[in-house]
Amino acid sequence: MRASTILIAAFVRFATLAALAASVARAQDLPPARADTPPAPKPSIVLFTLDTTRADHLGCYGCAAAKTPRLDALAKSAVRFERARTTCPITLPAHSSMMTGLEPFRHGVRDNAGFRLDEAHATLAELLHAAGYATAGFVASTVLGRASGIAQGFDVFEEPRRGTAAEMIYPSIRAPEVNARVRAWLARRDPARPFFLWVHYYDPHAPYEPPPEFAAGAATPYDGEISAVDAAVGEVLDALADVDRSGRLLTIVTADHGEGLGFRGEATHSIYLYEPLVRVPLLVKWPGGPAGTVRADAVSGVDVFPTVLEAAGVAAPLAPDGVSLAKPGAADRHVYCESLDPWLNHGWSPLFTWAGRDLEYLHSTAPELYAATPDHLEGEDLAAARPDDVARLAAGLRQFVEERAALGPALAASRVALTPERRAELAQLGYVGVDAGDVTLPDPFALDPKLPRATPERLERFTRATTPRKDLTLEAAIAEMQAIVADEPGEIAVLDALGRALILAKRGRDGAKVLQQLLRLRPNHADAWSNLGACHQLEKEFDAAIACYQRSLELDPNGPGALTNLAACLKKVGRDAEAAAIRARLEAQKR
Numbered sequence: 001m002r003a004s005t006i007l008i009a010a011f012v013r014f015a016t017l018a019a020l021a022a023s024v025a026r027a028q029d030l031p032p033a034r035a036d037t038p039p040a041p042k043p044s045i046v047l048f049t050l051d052t053t054r055a056d057h058l059g060c061y062g063c064a065a066a067k068t069p070r071l072d073a074l075a076k077s078a079v080r081f082e083r084a085r086t087t088c089p090i091t092l093p094a095h096s097s098m099m100t101g102l103e104p105f106r107h108g109v110r111d112n113a114g115f116r117l118d119e120a121h122a123t124l125a126e127l128l129h130a131a132g133y134a135t136a137g138f139v140a141s142t143v144l145g146r147a148s149g150i151a152q153g154f155d156v157f158e159e160p161r162r163g164t165a166a167e168m169i170y171p172s173i174r175a176p177e178v179n180a181r182v183r184a185w186l187a188r189r190d191p192a193r194p195f196f197l198w199v200h201y202y203d204p205h206a207p208y209e210p211p212p213e214f215a216a217g218a219a220t221p222y223d224g225e226i227s228a229v230d231a232a233v234g235e236v237l238d239a240l241a242d243v244d245r246s247g248r249l250l251t252i253v254t255a256d257h258g259e260g261l262g263f264r265g266e267a268t269h270s271i272y273l274y275e276p277l278v279r280v281p282l283l284v285k286w287p288g289g290p291a292g293t294v295r296a297d298a299v300s301g302v303d304v305f306p307t308v309l310e311a312a313g314v315a316a317p318l319a320p321d322g323v324s325l326a327k328p329g330a331a332d333r334h335v336y337c338e339s340l341d342p343w344l345n346h347g348w349s350p351l352f353t354w355a356g357r358d359l360e361y362l363h364s365t366a367p368e369l370y371a372a373t374p375d376h377l378e379g380e381d382l383a384a385a386r387p388d389d390v391a392r393l394a395a396g397l398r399q400f401v402e403e404r405a406a407l408g409p410a411l412a413a414s415r416v417a418l419t420p421e422r423r424a425e426l427a428q429l430g431y432v433g434v435d436a437g438d439v440t441l442p443d444p445f446a447l448d449p450k451l452p453r454a455t456p457e458r459l460e461r462f463t464r465a466t467t468p469r470k471d472l473t474l475e476a477a478i479a480e481m482q483a484i485v486a487d488e489p490g491e492i493a494v495l496d497a498l499g500r501a502l503i504l505a506k507r508g509r510d511g512a513k514v515l516q517q518l519l520r521l522r523p524n525h526a527d528a529w530s531n532l533g534a535c536h537q538l539e540k541e542f543d544a545a546i547a548c549y550q551r552s553l554e555l556d557p558n559g560p561g562a563l564t565n566l567a568a569c570l571k572k573v574g575r576d577a578e579a580a581a582i583r584a585r586l587e588a589q590k591r
């Protein structure tokens, strides 16, 4: 893993040097450009990523109840892709694919937590910046903050502020706040430079609480959130109307994934690879390009990268997994998608798909096969009835993964190794063996047949025990979660939720046992280390708590809960200067 990191890092550096050498050579060797042959101006690029937005909830994708006038109007002047899929129904891996043109098994980001996009990757923003573009990214959730690695190459990058301990989940901002930042940047940008502008909206992500003006008349609150985002896209497009009219704007609108909304038991997203989760809207408006065209070939989030680079006239330094959408689509193309979330967080089979225009193969310990339906929802599982198709598509998936992986192994996602000092310190506290090294990710073609597949029953049981609701007392939730982990000791997400619940119930000893069980399965789980610290803190074991918080912060340096609690524990044991330094770090985060 290490060797590949170095190799690719060197390659990127080499590519930059080569570009530099080429520009020097141009300056020295070529005759001065003649006034009558000015170089064609490069197009500016705006990429909108609408978090959690299902294609079939937009008017231009046939949803009669949708109130999405701006996207519907854009579709009339753009190419609309009917069968666009994400590479992973999880925010950071999906965006990493758009920004690198690589499948998750090559860019290495397999989940939001515990992974980051390695600096060695050449991203769209880095390549466009090197080509003279102004690059600006505005994200609405800290899932895509600087700490995720996705900001590399952006001259200007703005994300929501990290909150305090009271706000343990990823903070997010609404579309009007994103747009205020975008407008401020547009007002100060250099009009002579082409730009790459990335705008990310988070509004359709749960919880669905649209502003009143969009809630009124919406079919559901989720649809109200989508209307709010539609209006926000429209506002930015209005601000860019001059660039568009001059024929120098490439506009791309897509989503990182869809939303289950209860389909087969999944309320939100991240587990299943069924159409509601992985089908995304994709509208591409090229300068002077075709308008009102619909394409039905299978395309993927990895295609964004080569499409943008081609429009900008920039060569990609690595062979991307995607293809430029400007090229005619291949009717027989199949696209890849994965979710390791069932495996990483629940101890269930990981899921993979290989989907074409007509058939969709779902690879797991219990494979499925579905035919395309007019409403893009999976119907009857045809796997048993059509074994030849299953075998053919499984072979296609395997060939694709093996060929692409051979082009450049996935970089090891950046993880922080345990220092010898911390290992010794933790061992003194009794945490022997928790650093079993990085979890080895499963080989899709050598899955342990005993791994259960995600089912509506499993998902519903998990959701019932872990979703707060009025009729569920804390003690009842704890009992339900204890019953689940008794049946499925590898249910990481339940161990995590149970640990938190036991902290809320002030049962530090019980919580520590559960979190130690979790850390044996996932030694690099930053939140589990932080919560284990909280268990020790509850029991007034401040030195143990300090060691756990410090380990958590090695894995997630900005974890606000760990920082706040660490400062309190340091103060308790009289390490006032260190406590003050931690509090200063927290204050700096808030600014």
Ligand SMILES: [Zn+2]
Residues within 6 Å of the ligand: 051, 052, 090, 091, 092, 256, 257
């Ligand atoms: Zn997302």
